[in-house]
Amino acid sequence: MERRNTMQKALTYETVMSYNGHPSADDIYRIIASEHSSISKATVYRNLSLLSEEGKIGRIEAFGNGEVHYDHRIDRHHHGYCRSCGRVVDIELSDDNDFLGMATPVEDGFVITSGEIIFEGICRECREKEKKNGTERIKN
Amino acid sequence: MERRNTMQKALTYETVMSYNGHPSADDIYRIIASEHSSISKATVYRNLSLLSEEGKIGRIEAFGNGEVHYDHRIDRHHHGYCRSCGRVVDIELSDDNDFLGMATPVEDGFVITSGEIIFEGICRECREKEKKNGTERIKN
DNA sequence: GTGGCTGCAAAATGTTTGCACGGAT
DNA sequence: ATCCGTGCAAACATTTTGCAGCCAC
Numbered sequence: 001m002e003r004r005n006t007m008q009k010a011l012t013y014e015t016v017m018s019y020n021g022h023p024s025a026d027d028i029y030r031i032i033a034s035e036h037s038s039i040s041k042a043t044v045y046r047n048l049s050l051l052s053e054e055g056k057i058g059r060i061e062a063f064g065n066g067e068v069h070y071d072h073r074i075d076r077h078h079h080g081y082c083r084s085c086g087r088v089v090d091i092e093l094s095d096d097n098d099f100l101g102m103a104t105p106v107e108d109g110f111v112i113t114s115g116e117i118i119f120e121g122i123c124r125e126c127r128e129k130e131k132k133n134g135t136e137r138i139k140n
Numbered sequence: 141m142e143r144r145n146t147m148q149k150a151l152t153y154e155t156v157m158s159y160n161g162h163p164s165a166d167d168i169y170r171i172i173a174s175e176h177s178s179i180s181k182a183t184v185y186r187n188l189s190l191l192s193e194e195g196k197i198g199r200i201e202a203f204g205n206g207e208v209h210y211d212h213r214i215d216r217h218h219h220g221y222c223r224s225c226g227r228v229v230d231i232e233l234s235d236d237n238d239f240l241g242m243a244t245p246v247e248d249g250f251v252i253t254s255g256e257i258i259f260e261g262i263c264r265e266c267r268e269k270e271k272k273n274g275t276e277r278i279k280n
Numbered sequence: 281g282t283g284g285c286t287g288c289a290a291a292a293t294g295t296t297t298g299c300a301c302g303g304a305t
Numbered sequence: 306a307t308c309c310g311t312g313c314a315a316a317c318a319t320t321t322t323g324c325a326g327c328c329a330c
Contacts, residue, residue: 004284004329026319040287045320047285062202062258066294066319080245080252090246099239099257105220106230109264112220117239117257118202124249144304144309166294180312185295187310206294206319 003050008039012047016057022069022079022088060088062118080119084126091119143190148179152187156197162209162219162228200228202258220259224266231259 015028023031029044048070052059058071060079069088078091093099100115122130155168163171169184188210192199198211200219209228218231233239240255262270 002284002330006285006329008286024319038287042288042321043286049320061205065201066206068319077246078243080243080250080255082250083253089250091252092244092246093239094242094244099233099242100259102234102238103218103220103257103259104232104234105259105261106217106232107263109267110220110222110229110261111267112231112259112261113223114261115220115257115259117243117255119240119243119245119252119255121245121250121252121254123247127249127251142305142309146304146310148311164294178312182296182313183311208294 008043009047009050011036011039012044013051013056016048016051016070017072019070019072022060022071024067024069026067028070062116063088078117078119080121082123082126083120084122084130087123089123091117093117148183149187149190151176151179152184153191153196156188156191156210157212159210159212162200162211164207164209166207168210202256203228218257218259220261222263222266223260224262224270227263229261229263231257233257 011032012028015031016023019028019031025045025048026041028048029039029041032039032044033041048057048059048068051057052070055074058074060069060071062079063069063081063086065086073090078093080089080091081087082089099117100112103112103115105112151172152168155171156163159168159171165185165188166181168188169179169181172179172184173181188197188199188208191197192210195214198214200209200211202219203209203221203226205226213230218233220229220231221227222229239257240252243252243255245252
């Protein structure tokens with residue numbers, strides 16, 4: 001299957017690459033649509049999938065909120081999210097090769113090929129907000 | 141807010157605890173409904189959320205497929221999923237305290253409180269299937 | 281000219297929510 | 306007698322898909 005270069009695909013790529021952070025598919029769509037209102041959401045979704053399959057952009061699926069996030073970085077690194085506001089941050093591991101070797105599947109015969117760590121934490125802004133309120137958690 | 145004990149909640153708890161694996165909310169619902177057809181899906185979802193908030197069952201949010209999985213284990217461990225069939229397996233880390241200390245947030249001021257590793261791999265069955273077909277991937 | 285890509289709308293999926301009622305406390 | 310938890314249906318959010326026409330090759 002031959003692959004074509006279209007305006008929409010180029011735009012999708014450029015928007016991810018110039019985004020400072022970890023946008024959701026909808027973030028990217030809204031940015032593009034604000035300049036090119038005729039683009040379709042389905043096209044953005046399709047192109048984001050294609051681009052991440054081609055390895056040109058990163059894809060982060062692991063945040064529970066049900067949203068997929070994309071990433072202009074494609075080098076090896078990990079991610080954390082703020083338990084209060086949900087923002088996603090990059091996290092580096094000082095010794096990134098080791099933790100795969102330390103892993104033992106409980107189920108016999110399962111072969112590990114890769115792994116990524118999802119950290120939870122709290123960002124500076126939310127920490128200061130919580131300190132001000134004197135509350136650790138608002139929940140319940 | 142006072143919390144009541146209901147038949148539905150007890151059933152939800154017992155079904156998770158006796159499930160050998162990592163069921164989705166819908167898995168649990170279908171099992172209960174096969175015996176007690178009048179239970180509502182919303183109730184099962186609500187009770188699964190409650191139980192995991194109370195720390196009585198585990199919750200795994202990080203599998204990209206958009207489904208939340210539950211876990212009868214609540215001790216510290218990690219998970220892997222088969223890239224071919226999606227099955228979830230338990231994975232132990234030989235030195236589970238270390239990797240948090242090796243992590244460095246790129247964004248200034250972000251404080252890490254916990255982390256879980258999502259491994260990708262391939263289970264025995266799928267490995268043998270792929271060998272038989274002589275194909276590494278069917279995709280594209 | 282061909283067929284992959286697009287836009288649109290509808291469908292699919294997994295989960296949450298509003299509301300009236302019944303049951304646990 | 307409260308008022309929390311339930312069942313039901315509708316709403317929600319994100320993503321995928323079917324299809325006719327268009328445009329990059």
